[in-house]
Amino acid sequence: ETVMTQSPATLSVSPGERATLSCRASQSVSSNLAWYQQKPGQAPRLLIYGASTRATGIPARFSGSGSGTEFTLTISSLQSEDFAVYYCQQYNNWPPNSFGQGTKLEIK
Amino acid sequence: EVQLLESGGGLVQPGGSLRLSCAASGFTFSSYAMSWVRQAPGKGLEWVSAISGSGSSTYYADSVKGRFTISRDNSKNTLYLQMNSLRAEDTAVYYCAKGGVVPAAIVPYDAFDIWGQGTMVTVSS
Numbered sequence: 001e002t003v004m005t006q007s008p009a010t011l012s013v014s015p016g017e018r019a020t021l022s023c024r025a026s027q028s029v030s031s032n033l034a035w036y037q038q039k040p041g042q043a044p045r046l047l048i049y050g051a052s053t054r055a056t057g058i059p060a061r062f063s064g065s066g067s068g069t070e071f072t073l074t075i076s077s078l079q080s081e082d083f084a085v086y087y088c089q090q091y092n093n094w095p096p097n098s099f100g101q102g103t104k105l106e107i108k
Numbered sequence: 109e110v111q112l113l114e115s116g117g118g119l120v121q122p123g124g125s126l127r128l129s130c131a132a133s134g135f136t137f138s139s140y141a142m143s144w145v146r147q148a149p150g151k152g153l154e155w156v157s158a159i160s161g162s163g164s165s166t167y168y169a170d171s172v173k174g175r176f177t178i179s180r181d182n183s184k185n186t187l188y189l190q191m192n193s194l195r196a197e198d199t200a201v202y203y204c205a206k207g208g209v210v211p212a213a214i215v216p217y218d219a220f221d222i223w224g225q226g227t228m229v230t231v232s233s
Contacts, residue, residue: 032210034219036153043203043223044145044153049210055221087153091210091217095169097143097155 002027002093006086006100012108015078021103023071023088032092035064035073038102039084047086048073075105083107110134110222112204117227124194124231130187130204130224138162138182141207141215144189146200147226154200157189158207158216167216172198194231201226 003026013019023033031051036044046055048064051071061076075082088100116128130142144156157178158167166178177190187204205220207213 032217043226044220045223046209046219046221049219049221055209089153089219091213091219095155096158096167096216097145097218099153099155101152 001095002029002090002098004088004090004098004100006088006103008103009101010104010106012106013078014108015080017078017108019075019078019082019105021073021075021086021105023066023073023100025069025071025090027093028068029090029092031067032090033064033066033071034089034091035062036087036089037082037084038087044087078105080107110206112206112222112224114202114204114224114227117202117229119230119232120194121233122195122231125190125192126194126229128189128191128202128204128227128229130189132185132187132206135206135222137180137185139208141213141218142180142187143205143207143216143218143220144178144187145203145205145220145223146198146229147203148197148200151200155216156202158218159187160215161208165215191229194229196231199229199231201228 033051035048038044052064143158175193206222207218209221
């Protein structure tokens with residue numbers, strides 16, 4: 001089983017600053033990695049797939065990088081609407097579609 | 109507008125059954141694999157099950173295999189999840205999610221670009 005570990009669990013950042021979120025896989029997932037944003041009471045929203053491809057309608061301030069076992073989601077200049085929980089998901093190994101435990105991005 | 113709308117959640121006793129539905133609109137439903145993903149209260153996301161666009165192939169997480177059955181009716185643009193022998197640990201919000209955003213993705217390995225609003229399932233006596 002591929003375990004996805006996200007760090008930190010909580011990240012406090014001021015609006016306008018850069019946020020860097022990490023996701024580590026226990027074994028290689030190639031570039032088959034997605035990132036989601038979830039706000040309270042809402043469904044997840046796909047941000048990134050293929051480790052670095054932005055989904056339709058996602059602002060350019062969101063970027064993803066990495067391959068193999070180490071991945072990063074960067075939000076270049078935080079807006080008020082970006083404060084949420086972020087999940088990574090691998091879709092390379094069985095059992096499929098395992099998610100990380102999430103990183104809560106909060107206002108500093 | 110592309111939309112998924114779940115229904116069928118509720119309170120059920122341990123050992124009971126429930127059938128969830130997910131009505132799709134705004135896209136060619138039969139062309140896309142679909143999944144169910146759940147989220148226990150205050151917890152993270154857990155993939156539950158997936159089905160190919162034709163319905164001929166189905167996949168399950170070990171935690172639900174043998175108890176849950178995924179199906180679809182492409183003539184009605186609707187996805188289903190039949191849940192039997194429910195346990196307390198099945199308590200969660202259940203989301204249906206559309207796959208197919210990843211080029212050449214092989215079911216069930218996929219990212220999910222459209223999600224429903226979720227339906228709550230509570231298993232308790």
